[in-house]
Amino acid sequence: MWLAAKLASPASRIWILVREGRPVAQARYDRINQFAEIGYSVSRSSRGNGLGTSLLKATVPLACRALGVPRVVGLVKVGNSASARSFDRAGFRRVGQTSRQGHACLQFEWVDRTESWRGPPKLSPQ
Numbered sequence: 014m015w016l017a018a019k020l021a022s023p024a025s026r027i028w029i030l031v032r033e034g035r036p037v038a039q040a041r042y043d044r045i046n047q048f049a050e051i052g053y054s055v056s057r058s059s060r061g062n063g064l065g066t067s068l069l070k071a072t073v074p075l076a077c078r079a080l081g082v083p084r085v086v087g088l089v090k091v092g093n094s095a096s097a098r099s100f101d102r103a104g105f106r107r108v109g110q111t112s113r114q115g116h117a118c119l120q121f122e123w124v125d126r127t128e129s130w131r132g133p134p135k136l137s138p139q
């Protein structure tokens with residue numbers, strides 16, 4: 014099953030935001046070479062309250078560290094203003110335009126310049 018494979022894959026991480034016992038948002042990161050691509054959503058009844066933006070801000074550094082990549086890419090269908098705005102607000106940069114499954118998409122990028130994506134420094138043997 015697709016979800017079981019994603020959950021088991023070392024190249025993917027999924028965060029689910031739970032409020033009052035209910036899942037209200039999810040963010041999934043898939044590692045592709047030296048970057049991760051994000052897909053995320055907020056349940057319809059919870060949209061417009063800042064959750065999309067907060068979810069990106071909270072999970073992007075965790076995903077970089079968990080997947081060992083310094084860069085996250087998000088593709089947003091042209092016209093999806095809420096998502097484009099969420100990426101803007103979360104500190105992503107618009108780096109270009111591309112096409113995905115026949116849809117024109119804006120490409121957003123976030124780069125971890127702190128090196129924290131590498132994880133804690135390894136102690137070298139004495």
Ligand SMILES: CC(C)(COP(=O)(O)OP(=O)(O)OC[C@H]1O[C@@H](n2cnc3c(N)ncnc32)[C@H](O)[C@@H]1OP(=O)(O)O)[C@@H](O)C(=O)NCCC(=O)NCCS
Pocket residue numbers: 052053054055056059060061062063064065066067087088089090093094095096098099102
């Ligand atoms: C995209 C999505 C995750 C945004 O989640 P959200 O919790 O509603 O986002 P936020 O509340 O953080 O809003 C982010 C910004 O978008 C704006 N916004 C929200 N809905 C909007 C809309 N329909 N049109 C234009 N702007 C909108 C908000 O005002 C906010 O901007 P501001 O901070 O300047 O006020 C949500 O709409 C969603 O799940 N959409 C369907 C799935 C999807 O498109 N996923 C992303 C694929 S790339």
